[in-house]
Amino acid sequence: MGARVVFTIALRVRALRTVGSSLSGAASARRLLMPARETEAIILKTFPLGEADRLVSFLGRSSGRVRGVAAGARRLNNRYGSTLEVLSHVQIWYVEKETRELVRIQQAELLESFHQAQSNYSLSTGLAVISEISELILPEHEVSEAMFRLILLATREVERSGDWALPLSYFVFWTVRLGGWLPRFDRCVACDRPFGAKAAFYDAHQSGLFCEKCRRGGIKPLHVEARNLAERFTGERLDRIEYEKSMQPSVKQLREAGLVWIENHLERRLATRELLETA
Template identity: 35%
Template sequence: MPLEQSEAIILRTENYGEQDKLVVFFSREKGLGRGLAKGARKFNNRFGSSLEPFSQVRLFYYEKEKHDFVTISNSDLLDSAFELFSQIKTTWAFAYLAELTEKFSPYREKEELLYRLLQAVTAAAKAGQPVEYITRYFEFWFLKINGILPDFNRCQHCHRPVKSSSWLAAERQGVLCPACAHDQKLEVAPVLRRLIDWMKKNSPASLPDFQPTPEDWKNLGKIFQAIIVFNLEERPRTLDYLDF
């Protein structure tokens, strides 16, 4: 059983037994993984602060066939995200991003684009970008990477370009123009389409060249989250703690 190593982002941990921690991580080489860090709860343990959420680390571990968990022997901290979690709003936002990643991602399958997205939004948050923007940006690209982002610029029913407001279709696979929308519950206003088009072309390190209101960010979140809940077939637990 050879020792393996991988660059990874820690998503979350939970206590396991009296001295250990269960670690959920996302690695560059193998995607979503779970491992047991033995002795991680001991005072002056060898892991230090490297297992904090959204820390970028190099994990050293042993992997057995047909075992759900790897055994983590050590972890080198490459980049800490500890500073992000002094505010409860940011803490819950990143817990939400971690929950989405864990629930949607297949186990032990490489997903380079998602790894880079996690890296990018963490770096942008550390650079001071607003948490509302970081969260919406992640949702947008998360939906796109998973192949469930609708076309917001063309009516799903009549296929005509949308010029004004549209409404999210009931099955969450597209939008409907005013002539085709009978159930006008989740409106995609023109400013939301503008935000979506902007995020498609820019990194999270830069803000839009116009000024969306807090209500715009919140409404865009309602659209993205409706698509997420429909495809996940359950509501992420952490959504209950987001107020934006």
């Protein structure tokens, strides 16, 4: 083989290596310069990860539910501070890679804290139910403006009122309604008779409300007052409903029915539900 041919081959090999190196360098630069996404968010749940990090699940207003790693968040003097407390309202920045399931959380800025409610056992129990339901029913990366506003409204009202009963009942009712699992409140699902002022009945293992003639043993009542409260929830904002002592039975009945329908949809028990009895 002539020297000129060998030299030409060597040049081509060197050129290919240079191009390959340039492409590799460009890819590395793109990774380094990958822009962070930014969204208003509500922290739904956090878990310890390794010795120093936290796994964070948050509902982004523009991104839906996302899971990510907050590196160093468990260290004493970490840059996140109290921004990763459950149900905190934050502005969050994160980097997402197609090949990775978890995003990398870069920064979080606190917009609204609910420290007073979180530091009270009774109130924090109500918030824990809101957090668990939201975490379980919301699909990843599916934007839900209605659920975002509902979670924020209910959490704010727990903090403002110092009581979780009405806000949680409202949250549960609207979660069921937004999910499309709310039965008809005016007629029996079995015989189509109107309930009128009589009690309706619901069962943990069957969908719909039943009249007294069609109900089976062991199912629970939903009295007309609770159904009227549901109608109020449909037409009024939570922060405009004044909670009166006479409403307590209806608030509890409607909440319990809603929790049953949510559990039916999830096909599992809510871990936080039993805590309400001691809150």
